[in-house]
Amino acid sequence: MGFVYALSAMGIVLIYRTAGVVNFAQGSLVMLGAYVATSCIETLKLPMIGAIIAAVIIMAGVGAVFQRVAYYPLRYAGIIPVVISTIGVSVFLNNGVYVIWGTYPKFLPPIAGSGTITIFGTSIPLQNIAIALMAVALLFFQAYFFNKTWLGKKMQAVAQHQDTAALMGIKVSRMITFTFMYSTALAAIAGIFAGPIFFVSPGIAQILSKAFAASVVGGFGSVPGAVVGGIFVGLVETFGAYFISSAYRDAWAFGLLILFLLFRPQGIFGEPISEKV
Amino acid sequence: MAPKNAKTFTLIAAGVVLLFLPKFIPSNYQMTVINLGGIYMILAAGLNVILGFTGLMSFTQVAFWGIGSYTAGLLAVEHGFPFLLTVPAAAFLTAAVGFLLGLPSLRKLKKFYLAVTTIGFVHITRLILENWTSLTRGADGLPGIPKPAIGPLRFDTMHEFYYITLISCFLLIWLTAVIKNSRVGRAMQAIREDDLAAEVMGVNVFKYKVLAFTISAFYGGLGGALYAHLVGYISPDIFTFEEAVTVLCMLMIGGSGLIAGPVVGATLLTVIPEWLRFMQEYNAIIYGAAVVVMAVYMPTGLVGLTQPYWRRLAVLFSSAKKNGGTG
Amino acid sequence: GAAQELAPAPKTFDVGFPVEMSGDAAITGDLQRKGTEMALEKINAEGGINGVPMRFIYEDTKGTNPGAISAFNKLLFSHNVIMSFATVRSTMVHALAPIIKENEVPAIFGGSAWSLSELEVPWMFRVRTDDRTVAQIMAKFMVEDLGHKKIAGLHDSDAFGTGGFVETAKALKEMYGIDVLTEQKYSTGTKDYTAQLLAIKNSGATCVFAWGTRLEDDAIILRQKAQLGLEVDFVGSASYSSTPIRDIAGDSVNGIYSAAGFTVANDDPLVQEYVKEFQAKYGELPDENSAWTYSSTLMLADALRKANVIQVVDGKPMMLPTKEAREAIRQALKGVRDFKTPMGSYTCDKWNNMLHEMPIIQIVDRKDKLIKVVSMEPELE
Amino acid sequence: MLLQVNSIDVYYGSVQALKGVSLEVNEGEITSLIGSNGAGKSTLLKTISGLLKPASGSISFMGRRIDGLPPENIVSLGIAHVPEGRMIFPAFSVLDNLRIGAVSRFNSGKPKKEVLKEIEEDIERVFSLFPRLKERKNQLGWSLSGGEQQMLAVGRGLMARPKLLLLDEPSLGLAPYLVKEVFNIIKMINAQGTSIMVVEQNARMALKASHKAYVLETGEIVLSGPSSELLKSDQVRAIYLGAGVEQR
Amino acid sequence: MTHILETKAITKRFGGLVAVDSVDLQVSKGEIRGLIGPNGSGKSTLLNLISGVYPLDGGDIFLNGESVSKLSPHERAEKGIARTFQNNRLFPSLSILDNIMVGMHARTKSELHHTLFRHKMTKLEEESCRKKALDIMKFVGLKRGADYTAGALPHGERRLLEIARGLALEPQIILLDEPATGMNPAEKEWMIELTRNIRNTGITVILIEHNMRVVMEVCDRITVLNFGRKIAEGNPQEIQTNPEVIEAYLGEEEPEDVIAG
Ligand SMILES: Nc1ncnc2c1ncn2[C@@H]1O[C@H](COP(=O)(O)OP(=O)(O)OP(=O)(O)O)[C@@H](O)[C@H]1O
Ligand SMILES: Nc1ncnc2c1ncn2[C@@H]1O[C@H](COP(=O)(O)OP(=O)(O)OP(=O)(O)O)[C@@H](O)[C@H]1O
Ligand SMILES: [Mg+2]
Numbered sequence A: 001m002g003f004v005y006a007l008s009a010m011g012i013v014l015i016y017r018t019a020g021v022v023n024f025a026q027g028s029l030v031m032l033g034a035y036v037a038t039s040c041i042e043t044l045k046l047p048m049i050g051a052i053i054a055a056v057i058i059m060a061g062v063g064a065v066f067q068r069v070a071y072y073p074l075r076y077a078g079i080i081p082v083v084i085s086t087i088g089v090s091v092f093l094n095n096g097v098y099v100i101w102g103t104y105p106k107f108l109p110p111i112a113g114s115g116t117i118t119i120f121g122t123s124i125p126l127q128n129i130a131i132a133l134m135a136v137a138l139l140f141f142q143a144y145f146f147n148k149t150w151l152g153k154k155m156q157a158v159a160q161h162q163d164t165a166a167l168m169g170i171k172v173s174r175m176i177t178f179t180f181m182y183s184t185a186l187a188a189i190a191g192i193f194a195g196p197i198f199f200v201s202p203g204i205a206q207i208l209s210k211a212f213a214a215s216v217v218g219g220f221g222s223v224p225g226a227v228v229g230g231i232f233v234g235l236v237e238t239f240g241a242y243f244i245s246s247a248y249r250d251a252w253a254f255g256l257l258i259l260f261l262l263f264r265p266q267g268i269f270g271e272p273i274s275e276k277v
Numbered sequence B: 001m002a003p004k005n006a007k008t009f010t011l012i013a014a015g016v017v018l019l020f021l022p023k024f025i026p027s028n029y030q031m032t033v034i035n036l037g038g039i040y041m042i043l044a045a046g047l048n049v050i051l052g053f054t055g056l057m058s059f060t061q062v063a064f065w066g067i068g069s070y071t072a073g074l075l076a077v078e079h080g081f082p083f084l085l086t087v088p089a090a091a092f093l094t095a096a097v098g099f100l101l102g103l104p105s106l107r108k109l110k111k112f113y114l115a116v117t118t119i120g121f122v123h124i125t126r127l128i129l130e131n132w133t134s135l136t137r138g139a140d141g142l143p144g145i146p147k148p149a150i151g152p153l154r155f156d157t158m159h160e161f162y163y164i165t166l167i168s169c170f171l172l173i174w175l176t177a178v179i180k181n182s183r184v185g186r187a188m189q190a191i192r193e194d195d196l197a198a199e200v201m202g203v204n205v206f207k208y209k210v211l212a213f214t215i216s217a218f219y220g221g222l223g224g225a226l227y228a229h230l231v232g233y234i235s236p237d238i239f240t241f242e243e244a245v246t247v248l249c250m251l252m253i254g255g256s257g258l259i260a261g262p263v264v265g266a267t268l269l270t271v272i273p274e275w276l277r278f279m280q281e282y283n284a285i286i287y288g289a290a291v292v293v294m295a296v297y298m299p300t301g302l303v304g305l306t307q308p309y310w311r312r313l314a315v316l317f318s319s320a321k322k323n324g325g326t327g
Numbered sequence C: 001g002a003a004q005e006l007a008p009a010p011k012t013f014d015v016g017f018p019v020e021m022s023g024d025a026a027i028t029g030d031l032q033r034k035g036t037e038m039a040l041e042k043i044n045a046e047g048g049i050n051g052v053p054m055r056f057i058y059e060d061t062k063g064t065n066p067g068a069i070s071a072f073n074k075l076l077f078s079h080n081v082i083m084s085f086a087t088v089r090s091t092m093v094h095a096l097a098p099i100i101k102e103n104e105v106p107a108i109f110g111g112s113a114w115s116l117s118e119l120e121v122p123w124m125f126r127v128r129t130d131d132r133t134v135a136q137i138m139a140k141f142m143v144e145d146l147g148h149k150k151i152a153g154l155h156d157s158d159a160f161g162t163g164g165f166v167e168t169a170k171a172l173k174e175m176y177g178i179d180v181l182t183e184q185k186y187s188t189g190t191k192d193y194t195a196q197l198l199a200i201k202n203s204g205a206t207c208v209f210a211w212g213t214r215l216e217d218d219a220i221i222l223r224q225k226a227q228l229g230l231e232v233d234f235v236g237s238a239s240y241s242s243t244p245i246r247d248i249a250g251d252s253v254n255g256i257y258s259a260a261g262f263t264v265a266n267d268d269p270l271v272q273e274y275v276k277e278f279q280a281k282y283g284e285l286p287d288e289n290s291a292w293t294y295s296s297t298l299m300l301a302d303a304l305r306k307a308n309v310i311q312v313v314d315g316k317p318m319m320l321p322t323k324e325a326r327e328a329i330r331q332a333l334k335g336v337r338d339f340k341t342p343m344g345s346y347t348c349d350k351w352n353n354m355l356h357e358m359p360i361i362q363i364v365d366r367k368d369k370l371i372k373v374v375s376m377e378p379e380l381e
Numbered sequence D: 001m002l003l004q005v006n007s008i009d010v011y012y013g014s015v016q017a018l019k020g021v022s023l024e025v026n027e028g029e030i031t032s033l034i035g036s037n038g039a040g041k042s043t044l045l046k047t048i049s050g051l052l053k054p055a056s057g058s059i060s061f062m063g064r065r066i067d068g069l070p071p072e073n074i075v076s077l078g079i080a081h082v083p084e085g086r087m088i089f090p091a092f093s094v095l096d097n098l099r100i101g102a103v104s105r106f107n108s109g110k111p112k113k114e115v116l117k118e119i120e121e122d123i124e125r126v127f128s129l130f131p132r133l134k135e136r137k138n139q140l141g142w143s144l145s146g147g148e149q150q151m152l153a154v155g156r157g158l159m160a161r162p163k164l165l166l167l168d169e170p171s172l173g174l175a176p177y178l179v180k181e182v183f184n185i186i187k188m189i190n191a192q193g194t195s196i197m198v199v200e201q202n203a204r205m206a207l208k209a210s211h212k213a214y215v216l217e218t219g220e221i222v223l224s225g226p227s228s229e230l231l232k233s234d235q236v237r238a239i240y241l242g243a244g245v246e247q248r
Numbered sequence E: 001m002t003h004i005l006e007t008k009a010i011t012k013r014f015g016g017l018v019a020v021d022s023v024d025l026q027v028s029k030g031e032i033r034g035l036i037g038p039n040g041s042g043k044s045t046l047l048n049l050i051s052g053v054y055p056l057d058g059g060d061i062f063l064n065g066e067s068v069s070k071l072s073p074h075e076r077a078e079k080g081i082a083r084t085f086q087n088n089r090l091f092p093s094l095s096i097l098d099n100i101m102v103g104m105h106a107r108t109k110s111e112l113h114h115t116l117f118r119h120k121m122t123k124l125e126e127e128s129c130r131k132k133a134l135d136i137m138k139f140v141g142l143k144r145g146a147d148y149t150a151g152a153l154p155h156g157e158r159r160l161l162e163i164a165r166g167l168a169l170e171p172q173i174i175l176l177d178e179p180a181t182g183m184n185p186a187e188k189e190w191m192i193e194l195t196r197n198i199r200n201t202g203i204t205v206i207l208i209e210h211n212m213r214v215v216m217e218v219c220d221r222i223t224v225l226n227f228g229r230k231i232a233e234g235n236p237q238e239i240q241t242n243p244e245v246i247e248a249y250l251g252e253e254e255p256e257d258v259i260a261g
């Protein structure tokens, strides 16, 4: 569970790092990713791997459109109008899926099958292990991508200052498109993993607030932070629900988040908050 | 002089129309929508103080709404408090909660960290309302909250309740205008624009952040109390994150930081979905699209459009700069 | 009434229905509308209400109480419906109750919280079995039929789930002196039930009863129960027997029991006929969501005919004035006795509950297997 | 003729910032642009580099029309712009700020390896010009002092190895010895073949360093000519060189 | 003689970097003190320490003999320390008037309850603030309408507005961080005059500036920093001829060019 939050949080962090956008539609994109994957399997009858690749590609396309419609016109407008427009997109998507996919939830088979393995006496679904591996793999990929590749640097430059990035010869609109494509592709991956656990329905979009919580615990803007934060939130809610009271499940996660932030306001990996004067 | 007279005239005309509005609106349904819209307007006005004036992204408005409506509802149902007591009691109690929440979180948390904390507060409040059964009666909700009565005056119908909504909205919106143009309001706006510069100019940033938070809680609590008496039944499942997002959209689409912003935004986002009802299952989709379109074409909010060009530019410029801030 | 002033009847007899069309409960709303629409076809093929076709006007509740209130108000005051349905969500029905009471409109609702009966609004009629009754049936089934003594409860912490749990626990205690071993709650939309299920496992219970609101939640619970290897008898509330749960919960749905409001496995000819028609029309199996609206719409049409709300005078359909019509409908609904539908035969008891038989099923091979049908003994006035 | 600006008009909304401005930059020369605050100097540079679009008129670079092209394409053609206000990437280290200044060079068609090698060499060159930056090379942009940011902005401009370098007030906020140093650098890279157009408040130094100069006032070119002549012109002396200095 | 501002061995570190290294400073009342030094020598950081923006890593700061080291920035402002920033930090979407009136915050008292209950004080305060603000605008030479939005001002006027906002605090001492950068000669001339006028109203000034003409003309005493350390202090003539300063900061040849700028 924690890793699903982590994957969703990674998308949020990514788009914040590279476009300065706090994306309230990320939960809905995860949901859409799951729907698309389901269709690839059910309608197009693709094999699992093919379906995943197709879904990721389709979602990247969705990201390009999303960017064009809801972000690009607002790229100079500051953070809040963009937040509102992503909220609009999420309302649109959460209800729009009914039109295409009907109101029944769908079932997406787990990519790692429904088997379990037993480690130290507890049985763990293979799917959960696959999610964890995926999250860690993506983590390393992103670390490499942002710190070592020119494309990663260019994307970050655009996030920090678009006009100046253009003056460096960076194709700003192309970078923004890449960024959104990448983060919606991440959403698709999160959706593919979340689908079997959550079932494919607009309910998936609700992981948004947990993903936010995860990204903040980890230190907003930090990719490893998103992963660690996701695991943290997942663990806290499971343990809180088990040992204290299951009814307050969400409260444990958020309560501890708040407590945590009071002692470490910048999250785990966040830079201490300060600014140059 | 002429334009000023014209403005006064429009205001008076609008006042007269608002005063006699129930006469023109026979339908109980439309009156209900107007009353609910009024309550949203109060919530959005409260958010305007914390987000619009002080620049702190907060989702707590809906939690305050819940706390206020439960306070008023429980006082009225269990202790038989009259309307004139339940509403202030709810507003002040909620303000106190806001104050207590603000103390720890506003001292340290910045920007998005604060926003997520407030999202957490919304979830926690809802869970408490739902699970603290001995106090709130839990998920069953609280039925039988009486309609308002002030002495011999009774406000049983939607048309009668309208006057309570009208007066509350008027007073509370007017109050935001008074705050905005006062020393305190200037301090808040300075914090929004640049909290460090405000601090070195002698503004006790922390104090005014907490104050703004408390005021917005007061608004939320008051709106909640009115809601409880309007609907007569409250339950925890109303006060969700989605509603918090709705209030945020109302303010932003109306124009944050502007006095008329909540008025326009709440009106619009209450009317549009009702108006879209004929689209049946497509209404929410179109509503979502409408929100995107409004954000894209009116990034400074609808009311913002009436501002002179250069002022709008300056507003955009300032928010863009914040966005660009430190990495 | 001899000297009632009749007015020409409208072209259609409109009944309001505030229903979820958007938001995450849209799925049940959709099924409910399928039920009403199918009933309408039947009713109107038979000449509607004394010659006037019946029609439903739907307004979206958006899944929220304020949304339901404005939807209901719109039906009453913009569409001027004589009467209305009033949703399956108990908290929403609660929110609508003051309006129903104030405006004296007959309203048929599906919300099952017992607290709604305690409001004693004479205009409200419940057409699904109330939680208290279902709870008693469940308790009896678990103890007497399945023979369990170690029982745990799992429920949504919303009004429906909590109410159901409390009533079941009470019934177990009062009827058999059994204490529930552990109470596990969750809020609607939770995705991970490991903690709750583990707690149940560790409590040593041999049987769990579950009150859930949302289909997806139920399905996740069943899947995770299977994954954790929690092998206990599982008795679920009605949503555990809905059609889509079989697709999304897969094989983990097998073996559970459910106190369903309706089952396709019932060999009652009325049920079988309904199942066939529904399948022909929508290409899927019906479940309780559509069955209750279908059944109560038929029941309503019958009551409307009997109430003489619309009468044919000189070959022209004429209608009672609103106030009288509403009173007549109320009386007619109160007088429903033994009206046969796929949900069983409706009889209105003194609490305005339209009692009907209740099947208990087990799911085998993703299909319903009827275990037994429990009949009620309504307390009449 | 390297750059030719042909009677351009530029607006901010409804405010006209440039009115029929024409000027030329010759290959291999330093051209300076002086004028009071708000005259439109920065606007002119921004228009050349494509951040603003002229409402009318044309701009050509090496005989090719560039007005209307997006800034990233103009950079690839060989124009680098060191903008006013430094515009350091705050979350990048000094090194990354310098590297990102060179991204346009990957479009030059040279093999990537070679470009990478050149970039590392150029970073060393910038460090030797501004040793201070070397000391701070892993520090993040936002935390640099004002002057350090200015040095970084100039250094980053050099990293593009442009044919034409547009410098907007490069000496702003620099210590006196560095002001001189910056002008030495300007002369030096010019000597190595880069043409330069520099906007300066420090008119005396700018005129001394440049071959040709233009004076811009309220959006119009009011004076132009060889720098040495302008330096002697009474009009220029009175307004831009500060009369007070002469009396001391 | 008591000093209005005194720092004793104040120190600030950023990670391994000592940005301000044990600096002692004594500023007399009514003085214009210049603060110069190479880029990155810690001048702005010193101002940030005095105004409380950064916490001290060591040492102590006294205002009129009283330690202010533990006070928060707004409390120091109340005590009479005003400042401007090296990069403009105005309140961009507020009007010129409101910007200046925020500066008066510490000198006024109307809280929310006064405003709501229409306390007489509030009205009087607002009136007098408005008048004072207009006076200050005139004093610093801002000629625009008071309702003009600060964010739309050109560079030079922004710098003036920032000074106006600082003066609105009625400070005992004002810290100016490179107020004349990016100004043309005429504006620099006015800056010199304005600085003197400020001093003439009894306010002590600390001025960071790279433009030697401004510094030499206006400062009574000058302090020179290098690598966070104080390397020299004295009157303009002494500083101009101090070999260490020339080496670290002014450079050898053609001083007149630099000075002229
Ligand atoms: N973004 C903008 N919106 C509106 N007007 C602007 C904008 N930027 C500049 N201006 C106006 O355009 C004119 C020219 O500005 P520009 O920045 O080009 O002047 P400049 O000569 O570079 O001055 P400085 O020496 O202060 O840098 C000024 O009157 C300025 O107020
Ligand atoms: N927040 C910070 N984190 C890390 N290093 C910092 C920070 N602030 C300043 N520095 C470093 O401290 C040193 C002093 O900076 P400061 O801004 O005080 O210099 P300055 O003397 O004002 O220079 P300038 O004349 O260029 O403005 C610089 O080397 C700078 O890089
Ligand atoms: Mg300029």
Ligand SMILES: [Mg+2]
Pocket (backbone or CB within 6 Å): D145, D146, D147, E043, E044, E045, E086
């Ligand atoms: Mg500095």
